[in-house]
Amino acid sequence: MPTITKVPKGSLTRTAIGGSQIMKDHRDEKLRRKRELEQEMRKTANPDDPASKPSSYKSQQMALTAWERTRNREQISYGKRTNLPMKEQRESLPVFGMRQQLIEAVEKNKFLVIVGETGSGKTTQITQYLDEEGFSAHGMIGCTQPRRVAAVSVAKRVAEEMGCRVGEDVGYTIRFEDETSPKTRIKYMTDGMLQVEALMDQLMTKYSVILLDEAHERTIATDVLFALLKNAALKRSDLKVIVTSATLDAEKFSSYFMDCPIIQIPGKTFPVDVLYSQTPQMDYIESALDTVMEIHINEGPGDILVFLTGQEEIDTCCEILYERVKTLGDSIQQLLVLPVYSALPSEIQSKIFEPTPDGCRKVIFATNIAETSITIDGIYYVVDPGFSKINTYNPHIGMEQLVVSPISQAQANQRKGRAGRTGPGKCFRLYTESAFRNEMLPNTIPEIQRQNLSHTILMLKAMGINDLLHFEFMDPPPRGSMFSALEDLYNLQALEENGALTKLGKQMSLFPMEPALSKTLIASVSNNCSEEIAIIISMLSVQNVFYRPKDKQQDADNKKVRFHHPYGDHLTLLNVYKRWKENNYSKAFCTNNYLHERHLRRAKDVMTQLISIFKKLHLPIVSCYGDLDLVRKTLVSGFFKNAAKRDSQVGYKTISDGTSVSIHPSSALFGKDHEYVIYHSLVLTSREYMSHVTAIDPQWLVQSAPHFYKVAGADSENRKRAKIAPLHNKFSRDQDSWRLSSIRQTKEKA
Ligand code: CDP
Ligand code: MG
Numbered sequence: 001m002p003t004i005t006k007v008p009k010g011s012l013t014r015t016a017i018g019g020s021q022i023m024k025d026h027r028d029e030k031l032r033r034k035r036e037l038e039q040e041m042r043k044t045a046n047p048d049d050p051a052s053k054p055s056s057y058k059s060q061q062m063a064l065t066a067w068e069r070t071r072n073r074e075q076i077s078y079g080k081r082t083n084l085p086m087k088e089q090r091e092s093l094p095v096f097g098m099r100q101q102l103i104e105a106v107e108k109n110k111f112l113v114i115v116g117e118t119g120s121g122k123t124t125q126i127t128q129y130l131d132e133e134g135f136s137a138h139g140m141i142g143c144t145q146p147r148r149v150a151a152v153s154v155a156k157r158v159a160e161e162m163g164c165r166v167g168e169d170v171g172y173t174i175r176f177e178d179e180t181s182p183k184t185r186i187k188y189m190t191d192g193m194l195q196v197e198a199l200m201d202q203l204m205t206k207y208s209v210i211l212l213d214e215a216h217e218r219t220i221a222t223d224v225l226f227a228l229l230k231n232a233a234l235k236r237s238d239l240k241v242i243v244t245s246a247t248l249d250a251e252k253f254s255s256y257f258m259d260c261p262i263i264q265i266p267g268k269t270f271p272v273d274v275l276y277s278q279t280p281q282m283d284y285i286e287s288a289l290d291t292v293m294e295i296h297i298n299e300g301p302g303d304i305l306v307f308l309t310g311q312e313e314i315d316t317c318c319e320i321l322y323e324r325v326k327t328l329g330d331s332i333q334q335l336l337v338l339p340v341y342s343a344l345p346s347e348i349q350s351k352i353f354e355p356t357p358d359g360c361r362k363v364i365f366a367t368n369i370a371e372t373s374i375t376i377d378g379i380y381y382v383v384d385p386g387f388s389k390i391n392t393y394n395p396h397i398g399m400e401q402l403v404v405s406p407i408s409q410a411q412a413n414q415r416k417g418r419a420g421r422t423g424p425g426k427c428f429r430l431y432t433e434s435a436f437r438n439e440m441l442p443n444t445i446p447e448i449q450r451q452n453l454s455h456t457i458l459m460l461k462a463m464g465i466n467d468l469l470h471f472e473f474m475d476p477p478p479r480g481s482m483f484s485a486l487e488d489l490y491n492l493q494a495l496e497e498n499g500a501l502t503k504l505g506k507q508m509s510l511f512p513m514e515p516a517l518s519k520t521l522i523a524s525v526s527n528n529c530s531e532e533i534a535i536i537i538s539m540l541s542v543q544n545v546f547y548r549p550k551d552k553q554q555d556a557d558n559k560k561v562r563f564h565h566p567y568g569d570h571l572t573l574l575n576v577y578k579r580w581k582e583n584n585y586s587k588a589f590c591t592n593n594y595l596h597e598r599h600l601r602r603a604k605d606v607m608t609q610l611i612s613i614f615k616k617l618h619l620p621i622v623s624c625y626g627d628l629d630l631v632r633k634t635l636v637s638g639f640f641k642n643a644a645k646r647d648s649q650v651g652y653k654t655i656s657d658g659t660s661v662s663i664h665p666s667s668a669l670f671g672k673d674h675e676y677v678i679y680h681s682l683v684l685t686s687r688e689y690m691s692h693v694t695a696i697d698p699q700w701l702v703q704s705a706p707h708f709y710k711v712a713g714a715d716s717e718n719r720k721r722a723k724i725a726p727l728h729n730k731f732s733r734d735q736d737s738w739r740l741s742s743i744r745q746t747k748e749k750a
Contacts, residue, residue, distance in 0.1 A: 105261055109261060110233050111260035112260055115244070115262060120267055123145075128162065141210075145214060146190070152188075175190065193512070198463065210240070270422075273425070284386070285308075305376065309404050338365070353377075356378055388411065409436065409441070409442050452485060453481055456485075489505065534621065548594065566668075567632060568695050570631070576600075577600070637700075640708060643701055644676070668693075679691060
């Protein structure tokens with residue numbers, strides 16, 4: 001349940017940091033070069049190139065498409081590697097020279113660690129080598145990726161290299177999307193999906209080789225897979241496990257995997273100059289934009305890669321920069337502005353891999369997805385503000401939050417390396433050298449040590465792994481977060497008091513989503529509203545479907561209000577989806593109502609996937625035909641922990657710990673005063689807002705979660721004063737509570 005929190009502006013000064021100063025230092029000596037460049041530009045500018053006639057950021061992207069139509073005619077003149085025939089492209093990668101050595105090492109060893117620079121060909125080539133050498137004869141070659149986008153984009157690339165369609169010899173599986181067939185020999189997938197497969201088949205019998213790619217990212221799923229695959233390979237003589245990493249954790253990986261050999265792929269890298277900011281800067285976005293402009297005006301040819309923390313920031317920067325570039329006039333070369341983040345539609349994403357047209361410079365604003373997961377050729381300049389958004393568990397609100405945090409030194413160096421792939425580059429660090437040395441951690445903390453573990457623990461329990469304290473984690477999670485995950489699962493009735501998995505818990509583990517959601521889905525079956533709940537959960541799993549164009553905000557708001565349900569946002573989302581369905585899922589309906597068609601289509605895909613999971617589990621899809629109290633009651637059975645009660649002073653207070661919270665202004669319940677509500681997540685901006693809020697009957701809390709809530713004062717004489725109070729504090733104070741004893745039991749058994 002990640003919620004977005006923004007670091008308050010003032011606190012950025014601690015490590016952040018500014019680009020303007022570094023650039024100003026260089027300005028004078030660059031002025032001369034600028035004039036020279038401008039003259040060159042004037043000579044090379046092509047007035048017929050549609051990409052050089054922009055009118056807005058969006059139309060610029062369209063211009064790019066128009067330009068692409070004429071690209072084939074002109075291809076030869078670029079002579080970039082991307083235009084080489086496929087075979088030569090493959091053979092020009094650093095990994096190609098290591099092919100024989102790699103194959104022999106895989107043949108001889110059960111485990112293998114491979115280290116190599118990003119872009120050396122690890123992800124796209126090694127799977128193909130193994131396939132060509134016949135490894136896929138007795139099982140698929142699987143390759144995991146921490147990110148969905150990377151899994152999809154490499155699968156497409158490899159299919160292209162092998163001359164087949166995605167889903168045939170090469171396929172991918174990500175949550176809610178399976179593009180594989182019985183023919184598939186090379187399968188890319190998110191690490192989370194392989195973890196789900198382990199539930200059914202711990203020995204991974206479908207696979208002959210599994211590559212745990214991007215292992216340095218240390219996602220929870222990869223960390224869990226380390227242990228599961230180690231166990232599987234020790235039991236199966238014919239399973240090979242390869243761990244690849246872009247950084248220097250190799251020794252640690254090797255010692256974990258029985259001191260296996262490490263193969264280093266020599267990288268083709270060029271030196272990169274690092275320029276630090278002289279002084280900390282208040283606003284890293286402003287600094288980043290300034291730095292890009294100055295690079296564009298003052299520095300020689302080469303594309304620019306800027307690391308930002310998320311989609312909103314990236315979109316905003318793209319728009320601002322586009323406006324600024326317009327003011328430069330015709331004398332400066334064209335600057336193409338492109339965004340990259342996971343949620344971007346793949347048509348636009350593939351644009352970043354296109355070679356930059358002659359006489360143009362490309363600037364790419366990317367999340368840390370461009371650190372290692374994807375490789376963009378032609379980057380000479382990197383702008384690094386020093387931040388990324390990470391998922392952290394906030395014990396205060398008992399939820400995960402995406403928080404903007406300083407990156408680690410390892411990440412900073414990885415970002416720097418992106419500038420040295422095509423030639424000598426420059427990296428503009430928008431923070432001081434002392435911030436780099438003294439304030440950044442050497443390495444990123446593994447996810448497993450900072451995130452909510454309830455989903456992971458549920459899966460491990462479902463695999464029959466009860467002794468969590470002795471599970472062979474490479475870096476064990478803190479005990480506190482294991483306890484709180486066990487407690488969450490117990491409250492959701494997925495675990496017995498002794499820590500054993502319940503029947504409900506077993507079913508929940510089969511849904512690839514957080515336990516509160518899977519519990520809600522399963523409860524919807526007995527409440528006869530699985531159709532409605534599946535729609536609501538599909539809608540919650542996509543990005544906001546409503547949009548408000550700046551010039552038509554009022555109209556958009558009026559249209560939105562028509563979908564509002566008096567009991568809140570979950571039922572509002574249900575309304576939107578049902579009305580869209582009644583209108584034959586039409587595009588016109590979306591346009592007329594200011595709805596993102598793309599997000600709705602994605603919700604429809606998720607719905608299809610949920611239906612197929614229901615079918616697999618023999619659970620019926622049933623409708624409550626308008627009895628929407630059933631739907632609200634069902635939502636409470638999963639989200640009872642996120643309940644709040646109205647408070648005359650502060651708006652609302654959460655029942656579990658009394659945090660002051662408000663209803664988000666975009667909610668259908670904004671300005672209404674229901675006594676009790678539940679929410680999907682908390683969003684921390686200027687204050688803590690509840691997002692996706694639904695009014696409830698407080699009795700449902702006690703009915704759904706008798707372990708968690710009681711009616712305080714219900715047994716007293718004055719029943720009017722009865723109120724709902726959380727029970728869980730009693731549990732956490734109680735030394736002999738079930739959670740400790742269940743952990744102790746597992747410990748004693750071992
Ligand atoms: O995994 P590693 O970072 O070592 O490299 P890779 O992902 O196998 O990429 C090798 C090369 O394939 C890159 O340098 C790109 O030129 C190309 N590639 C591509 O064109 N499109 C992709 N989606 C992925 C890679
Ligand atoms: Mg890779």
